Amino acid sequence: MTVDLQPLFEPAGVVVAGASTHPxxxxxxxxxxxxxxxxxxxVFATNRGVTPDTPVEILGIDCLPSVxxxxxxxxxxxxxxxxxxxxPEVLRDAAAVGIRAAFIASAGFGEGDDADGAAIxxxxxxxxxxxxxxxxxxxxxxxxxxxxxxxxxFVAPWPRRGGISIVSxxxxxxxxxxxxxxxxxxxxxxxxxxxxxxxLGVDDYLGWYAGDDETQSIIAYxxxxxxxxxxxxxxxxxxxxxxxxxxxxxxxxxxxxxxxxHTGSLATDDxxxxxxxxxxxxxxxxxxxAAFGAAAxxxxxxxxxxxxxxxxxxxxxxxxxTADALEPSxxxxxxxPDDLHAQLDEIMPPRWSASNPVDVxxxxxxxxxxxxxxxxxxxxxxxxxxxxxxxxxxNTASLFRAGRFADxxxxxxxxxxxxxxxxxxxQTVVDVSAxxxxxxxxxxxxxxxxxxxxxxxxxRENGHPCYASPRDAVAALSALxxxxxxxxxxx
Amino acid sequence: MATLSELDSKTLxxxxxxxxxxxRSVPTADEAVQAADELxxxxxxxxxxxxxxxxxxxxxxxxxxxxxxxxLDAANELLAAARPxxxxxxxxxxPMVASSREFIVGAQRSPEFGPVVMVGIGGIFAEALExxxxxxxxxxxxxxxxxxxxxxxxxxxxxxxxxxxxxxNGLVAVIESVASAMVARDDIVAIxxxxxxxxxxxxxxxxxxxxxA
Numbered sequence: 001m002t003v004d005l006q007p008l009f010e011p012a013g014v015v016v017a018g019a020s021t022h023p024x025x026x027x028x029x030x031x032x033x034x035x036x037x038x039x040x041x042x043v044f045a046t047n048r049g050v051t052p053d054t055p056v057e058i059l060g061i062d063c064l065p066s067v068x069x070x071x072x073x074x075x076x077x078x079x080x081x082x083x084x085x086x087x088p089e090v091l092r093d094a095a096a097v098g099i100r101a102a103f104i105a106s107a108g109f110g111e112g113d114d115a116d117g118a119a120i121x122x123x124x125x126x127x128x129x130x131x132x133x134x135x136x137x138x139x140x141x142x143x144x145x146x147x148x149x150x151x152x153x154f155v156a157p158w159p160r161r162g163g164i165s166i167v168s169x170x171x172x173x174x175x176x177x178x179x180x181x182x183x184x185x186x187x188x189x190x191x192x193x194x195x196x197x198x199x200l201g202v203d204d205y206l207g208w209y210a211g212d213d214e215t216q217s218i219i220a221y222x223x224x225x226x227x228x229x230x231x232x233x234x235x236x237x238x239x240x241x242x243x244x245x246x247x248x249x250x251x252x253x254x255x256x257x258x259x260x261x262h263t264g265s266l267a268t269d270d271x272x273x274x275x276x277x278x279x280x281x282x283x284x285x286x287x288x289x290a291a292f293g294a295a296a297x298x299x300x301x302x303x304x305x306x307x308x309x310x311x312x313x314x315x316x317x318x319x320x321x322t323a324d325a326l327e328p329s330x331x332x333x334x335x336x337p338d339d340l341h342a343q344l345d346e347i348m349p350p351r352w353s354a355s356n357p358v359d360v361x362x363x364x365x366x367x368x369x370x371x372x373x374x375x376x377x378x379x380x381x382x383x384x385x386x387x388x389x390x391x392x393x394x395n396t397a398s399l400f401r402a403g404r405f406a407d408x409x410x411x412x413x414x415x416x417x418x419x420x421x422x423x424x425x426x427q428t429v430v431d432v433s434a435x436x437x438x439x440x441x442x443x444x445x446x447x448x449x450x451x452x453x454x455x456x457x458x459x460r461e462n463g464h465p466c467y468a469s470p471r472d473a474v475a476a477l478s479a480l481x482x483x484x485x486x487x488x489x490x491x
Numbered sequence: 492m493a494t495l496s497e498l499d500s501k502t503l504x505x506x507x508x509x510x511x512x513x514x515r516s517v518p519t520a521d522e523a524v525q526a527a528d529e530l531x532x533x534x535x536x537x538x539x540x541x542x543x544x545x546x547x548x549x550x551x552x553x554x555x556x557x558x559x560x561x562x563l564d565a566a567n568e569l570l571a572a573a574r575p576x577x578x579x580x581x582x583x584x585x586p587m588v589a590s591s592r593e594f595i596v597g598a599q600r601s602p603e604f605g606p607v608v609m610v611g612i613g614g615i616f617a618e619a620l621e622x623x624x625x626x627x628x629x630x631x632x633x634x635x636x637x638x639x640x641x642x643x644x645x646x647x648x649x650x651x652x653x654x655x656x657x658x659x660n661g662l663v664a665v666i667e668s669v670a671s672a673m674v675a676r677d678d679i680v681a682i683x684x685x686x687x688x689x690x691x692x693x694x695x696x697x698x699x700x701x702x703x704a
Contacts, residue, residue: 228604232627261681261702263597263609266623272604275625278641279634 003200005208007101008134009145009190013042013075014152015099017067017090018082018106019058020047026105027081028058029154030142034079035059037151037158042074048082067093077101079142079152084108085116087138088123095131104137104195105154111139111196121198128199140195141171144178146188147214153193162187162463163216163299164292167205169194170249173221176288183451185460186296189214201226203234210238216299218242219291220282223249232276239281243298243483245291246282248273281486283479290475296465297476301439303484306383306491308334309477310376311357313388314364319357322388322443322470330478331384333357340379347371357388366421370428377438383484383491384439384477388470390425391446391455393418398450419454426458439480442466443473493703497539497546497583500682500701507675508668509684510661511696514585523566524559526584532557533587535697538569540580544700547615555587588697591652593617593686596665596696598628598673600680608670610638610662612647613686620644629674635666655692662687662694678704 014034020027031045047056047063056063064070067078067090078094080087084106091102110118121138128135136143142153146161155171159181168174171193181187190209194202202222209215218238225231238244251270277284283298285291309331313319326333336344336356344352349363358376360368369387376385397415405411426442433440447456447466456466467473484490495503498516505511515526516539527534538551546552551572553565566582573580595613600606604627611623624641626634639648639659648657669682681702687694 229627261597261599261683261700262595262617262685263599263683264681265618266595266597266609266611266621267599267601267607267625269601269603271623272601272607272625272627275607275638275641276604276627278624278637279626279630 002207002211003134003204005101005134005200005205007076007099008103008136008143008192009150009212010148011041011076011101011150013044013077014039014150015044015046015067015070015075015078015094017046017078017080017094018048019045019061019063020081021056021058025081026154030079030081030105030152031059031061033151033153033158035061038149039151040149044070044075067099068096070097070099073098075099077103077152080104080137081106084120084138088120088127091124091127091133091135092131095127095133100132101134102136103140103142103152104135104198105140105142106137107139109138109196109198124198135199136192137195138198140193141174143190143192144188145190157181159191160187161189163189163214164219164295165189165209165212165215165217166191166219167194167202167209168192168221169197169202169223170221171195173247173288177219177221177292180289180292183448184292184296185456185465186292186299186463189216197226203231206238206244207234210241215242217295218244219247219288219295220244221247221249221288221291228276232280235277235282236280239486243295243479244282245285245295245298245479246277247285247288247291283482285475290472293465293467293472293476294479297439297441297480298483300464301433301441301480303487303489304331304383304439304477304480305484305489306381307332307481308381308383309386310334310336310382310384311386311388312360312369312372312376313357314360314362314369314392315389316359316361318388318443318470319353319359322386322474323357325471325474329474330481331474334382337379337381340375340381343375343379344372347375366424369425373425373428373432373440377432377436377440382438384441384480386470386473386477387425387429387440387442388444390442390444390459390466391422391450391453392444394422394454395446395450398453422453422455423458426455426464427462429459430462430464439477441473441476443468443470445469494541494544495701495703496541496543496581497537497699498581499541500699501696503701504668504672504682504684504696504699507671508664509696509699510665510694511699512585512588514583516581516583518581520563520566520570520582523582523584524562527556527562528559530584530586534562535585535587536562536565536569537583537585537698538573538580539583540573540577542577543580546698585697588688588690588695590688590690591654592647592689594662594689594694595623595683595685596669596687597684598669598679598682600673606673608635608666608673610642610666612642612644617685628670630670632663632667635663635670638666639663654689657689657694658692661692665694665696672701680704
């Protein structure tokens with residue numbers, strides 16, 4: 001059953017319970033982040049020091065003595081920073097004023113061997129069921145919901161808006177995934193640090209993301225999944241509507257080895273988990289960066305219709321490395337069909353490679369790369385295009401501009417030309433992939449070495465990823481192919 | 492925990508579609524020789540019993556038996572190697588299959604994941620290569636088929652050392668039979684079908700072990 005997380009991610013108002021005047025405390029940082037990132041709903045804060053005679057104001061908010069003092073129906077979410085023993089009362093007060101969701105940042109609910117904390121944890125589980133509260137955490141960093149301009153967490157970042165939603169059993173890995181959003185060109189819709197999952201687990205967030213219109217693709221960081229059967233069922237169901245990329249922590253720990261059968265001794269938890277992910281149609285990534293790269297491609301491009309990749313490059317070496325990266329991958333460096341070869345031959349410089357990778361060998365005119373991208377992407381047998389060398393011209397221009405001859409005649413004109421070309425190439429990637437439905441990815445080290453370079457920058461402005469290496473781009477292509485295979489969408 | 496004999500393990504799995512060789516289970520050396528004569532040479536003999544789980548480790552397998560004299564020696568040796576705690580034993584006589592590649596198919600009931608099925612590169616290097624793929628059960632035929640794509644050593648599925656490519660559907664059917672038995676019987680803890688040999692491209696199970704709760 002899918003839990004309704006609308007009050008958590010799209011609340012009409014938010015209460016920070018346990019707001020603090022000290023910038024080093026969770027209760028200050030969270031209020032600060034909610035206020036500064038542009039949340040448009042009602043914002044309330046409580047502070048236990050408030051009395052009729054001693055008002056407490058934090059960041060322009062007049063604190064209330066208790067959550068019970070929030071006007072009825074003016075808030076849907078309470079972000080809880082008070083110590084564990086005070087949490088049950090906060091939750092009851094919250095339900096009494098119409099609040100339907102809570103994020104508990106505090107710890108102390110029986111992590112480790114704390115019997116008192118465990119009792120409070122058990123009470124909270126009961127409260128959640130009785131009062132129909134959706135309770136996230138405890139011991140988590142918070143949540144982000146860019147469509148609601150909501151940054152309800154005590155840490156950074158506030159990522160750009162986009163289609164990737166994140167659930168993480170490690171708070172900092174949620175931040176880690178979000179930190180890729182600006183550099184990666186593709187933004188975030190929702191993110192939540194699941195904390196210790198007293199009530200809501202990774203499966204609950206996945207289930208809700210599946211039906212969330214803002215979510216195009218999902219990243220999940222998991223260490224343990226509790227009920228593996230339920231996790232599998234929810235993951236498989238979610239994958240039918242949204243691509244899910246999973247990073248599994250603790251994969252090096254081995255399962256039980258004392259087994260009478262060969263199968264038993266080969267059946268480590270990680271191998272079974274790997275099979276579970278494939279069966280459920282999820283893509284497994286080795287780390288958060290790779291997960292972001294895959295989720296970005298899946299969110300923007302959906303899937304590939306087959307394994308055929310055409311590589312377009314103006315630098316021979318990158319083409320060679322890309323061919324090497326494609327060899328062990330799920331996708332193939334396709335052989336150019338005769339008609340495609342003939343079409344390319346008409347627009348290519350005489351010394352082009354005449355095979356895939358399609359190497360213009362430095363002989364391009366201003367229209368060669370855009371024309372070649374179109375021809376490749378429009379061909380029926382090409383399932384994806386990988387563009388290499390984006391930004392090289394602008395890189396040349398930046399040295400011209402920085403040099404002591406920058407004022408020489410024609411230098412500015414040629415710099416502007418170079419930069420215009422890279423913008424044109426990037427814009428063509430965006431426009432042609434949208435028009436044809438053929439995924440076009442770009443890989444250039446300039447994506448990270450020179451983030452302001454007009455090539456990668458234009459892709460980012462359009463919400464497209466730009467990969468830092470052919471290997472990263474090929475991993476993303478493999479994810480697109482696996483997605484097509486899972487959906488039964490191969491040619 | 493108890494194991495079924497090779498013969499009973501195979502009988503159980505054959506009901507779910509496991510392809511096996513035409514083999515005989517006989518209690519005496521004379522009957523073993525007669526069975527070998529009928530099945531033809533070269534043949535294989537193994538000692539089978541409920542409490543014999545690992546025949547190779549105990550040297551209870553005789554391969555490449557070429558004639559009746561060798562068959563008699565082999566059967567006598569095997570019966571003499573039986574230990575009192577093996578219980579009732581028989582000699583299994585089967586045709587010898589020459590195969591340069593071996594697969595393993597198995598299933599396991601895991602406390603965390605429930606019933607799972609496995610396929611991998613089998614034979615004596617199975618645990619060294621650790622090239623295996625799992626799926627949760629129950630699963631669909633396309634799930635079983637996709638498991639073969641997960642194997643790193645997928646070159647072994649194609650034409651290999653002068654032998655034709657593995658009949659992929661046949662290997663999927665082996666996985667399916669093991670999965671079907673696992674799903675049908677709650678009391679099965681684990682199943683090993685190892686090795687699965689390839690004869691003219693067709694997979695055939697030459698050993699099986701079912702472990703009961």
